[in-house]
Amino acid sequence: MTGPKPIRLADIASDVGVSLMTVSRILNNRGQYSAEMTRKVQEAAQRLGYRPNLAARQLTGRRSSTIGLVVPYLSDLFFKHCVYAIQETAREKGFGVLALAHNRDLKEEREAVSLMLQRQVAGLLVASAGGHHPHFDELRRRNVPLVAFDVPVENTKSDAVLVDNAESTASAILHLLAHGHRHIAFLGTEMATYTMRIRRESYTKTMREAGFAPMLAVSEGPLSGEEMDTLFRKALSGTKRPTAVFTVNSHATVRVLLLLEKLSLSVPRDVAIIGFDDFEFAAFLKPQLTAVRQPAEELGSRAMQRLIDRLNGDVSAPFTEVLKAELIVRESCGCGAISEALASNHSRPARRIASR
């Protein structure tokens, strides 16, 4: 199976009745030909459905115009926005995007990067699972630019576009502390991942600095929904139950909210909650969810733009760009409850606090 027979330059040449060289020169904008001849050749190329063979171009040393994208998940609430922006930015510049998900698995990531090399991508965007692979060195040997986003690539000097996970986590924890909470638990999975690790470190540091003991309910790797329930249920139902929780990502937020309902614990009266990652339905939950909003689309478009700059010959030293996240204050942290108590019937619009 070799697919449809492609239209060759020779087919256009015989159609118009000119030499192969003439067709080649006109379609590649070389040489001087009459407007009439140029129009004839272009018209025939279009009518016959001619497409320049990118594979052949690659062999002659010209760059491929396909970008490789390796991410943990494609349909994830956070990554789908990054992926969307990457694709939009790429398409505007005439690039196609090959996408692979590694599911936060080092072996799958290694395979994905290897596949991208095989596919001869012009450049690679990676939200790493955290491993270092020889393939990353191979990229550099072949002069294929690499841009890391969300997570830096281990032991590799490359451009990186990241979110300020530490500052935004600290601002969320400080917000809960300001509401008077002392027993604030940190719930989440995939702690082996860079972003999750930073969030945990920032939580622990903020709690210690305030003079309170950290309460962690976490797992190193990904967990199934049921496993998450078991882990979080233990943290939420002991005698030393937290009065507030911080969830590390939207997966954890969703599980915890469902669990709190099952345990008949009311938010924010029994347990206040702030989640990392905002999502479009957060304002329709009852109470409305207070959440850290990451600039997912900006992250994606900035990363893609950096890759395009590199492909266009920017040879300056690799550098890391850090984007701010903001705390979207709604009700689940306790703010709505206070406004209801103090000023009944006064509905309060969401406030935004940019983390410093």
Added chain:
Amino acid sequence: MPKPKKRRKQKGHITTLTDVARELGVSAMTVSRVINDGPASPEVKRRVRAAINRLDYQPNEAARLLKGTRSRTLGLIVPDVRDYFFGTIFQSVQAAARAHDLTTLFLTHDHDLNRERQVLELMLERSVAGLLVVPAGGDTSHWKRVIDSGVIVVSLDRPLPGLKADSVQVDNQAASYEAVLHLVDHGHRRIACLGTESELFTMGARLAGYVAAMQARGLPLLPYVSREALPAAKIRELFAQAWKVKPSESPTAVFSLNNACTLQALAVIQQLDLRIPSDVAYVGFDDFQFASLVWPHLTAVRQPAEEIGRRGVELLMGRIEDASRLTATTILPTSLIIRNSCGCSSAETQSSGAAKFAETRPMASSGFAAETT
């Protein structure tokens, strides 16, 4: 069998096919056959693949394509990856394709026909093994040209009418009919239908399901549905019209045609300070991960998004093996996930038993039956 030679890998040296052959003590031709899916014993295949991995050999895709070997890239065109339904299809296509050693090249058309034509060109320039597409709708002449030239195309969610393309869909009209009747069975008589883009195949079918259910019970039609796509603010304006009537004439229940409409409808309901389900009962098309978190939990029609993607890849692989097969449309079952927004209490919460079984219908009437060359 000669003893495998010691692996010598110098810094900066790129592993070649010859290196792999030398390592295993087999001919370069044997390695090449394995890489290009030619004949070789399972044992040889296994050993060659293991050596390829061990030595980090990267076959040159561009060179393979020039030799006429089939591309290892599968193309996917969807409206928008941010949408829960299309995003899930994307993830599932990518995973299913990978199981066949194919990588997924994806582009989005944002529900725009011109954009669809543009991204189709981008796809074809990159020699894909086949294309999966959720078509933007409207004119399909560009698809006809592509399919006639021999490119394998499978349509998802929506058909490519009259073209030789396999398709995976759900029965939108029957699913809507069932959902609307559920509201009628709760005693509602004034049920508004909120939606956009009635010109689209899926939206048109869902609207038709609403109309059929209402007419079957002799109830008045209250459609607030635009023909075209609208920005969010305009959608809210349109939906709010449903309540800009005499209180005795305002709807007691609403049915929304997709996820995006649900989001805007909830905003309108929140703004009007209406309570669900006591002031207005609610059923939406498209289930999503927050339907069970929104309070009250939303009753929704669930489409098997993951399976739509997986089946699409299967159909495409089948077509690569046997291009002469009859064109088939696979209709997958939907289910009405009953939660609380419809007026059912938690105790009644369940999935409806009316889920239809998957059926694959050969399109005998479409004129392709004769094309068994």
